[in-house]
Amino acid sequence: MSDALSKAEAAAREAAVDTAAVQIALAAVELAKTAAAQQQAPAPPPAPARSQLNTGKWIAIGLAGSVCAISLALSAIAVAVGAVAVTCCLLVLRSMWRDFQRRG
Incomplete structure (x- = not known):
């Protein structure tokens, strides 16, 4: 029985190590997804109020x-x-x- 117990302990340790490695890998994948989403975000369009202000200013000058x-x-x-x-x-x-x- 001790042989079966030692095998079970070894399997549990291996599973724990594998679980930690899987968790680290999943965290790395999530981090990569977040970074890619931030890089792909489009830049905000320029404010149209500024161009309307310039247009109004030039109309007034004219x-x-x-x-x-x-x-x-x-x-x-x-x-x-x-x-x-x-x-x-x-x-x-x-x-x-x-x-x-x-x-x-």
Whole structure:
């Protein structure tokens, strides 16, 4: 019986060693799966709010530039109309001055 008992003890020790090796192997497999899942995770997409902010900023700059350009054009037209009016006025005054000089 002692021979059977020693065989049973040896088998139990071997099973315990095999169980520990299997547990370590399973833990290594799980660790590898976790690492692979983390590496395959896609990068988050860029935030769309930032690009919308840039678009809005450029639209505002374009509108402000257009308003400034139109204001500059209207100012140039006003200066030209004023110059024509002053020229006409000076021509009329000069003509009147010559008439007064001849009669006088």
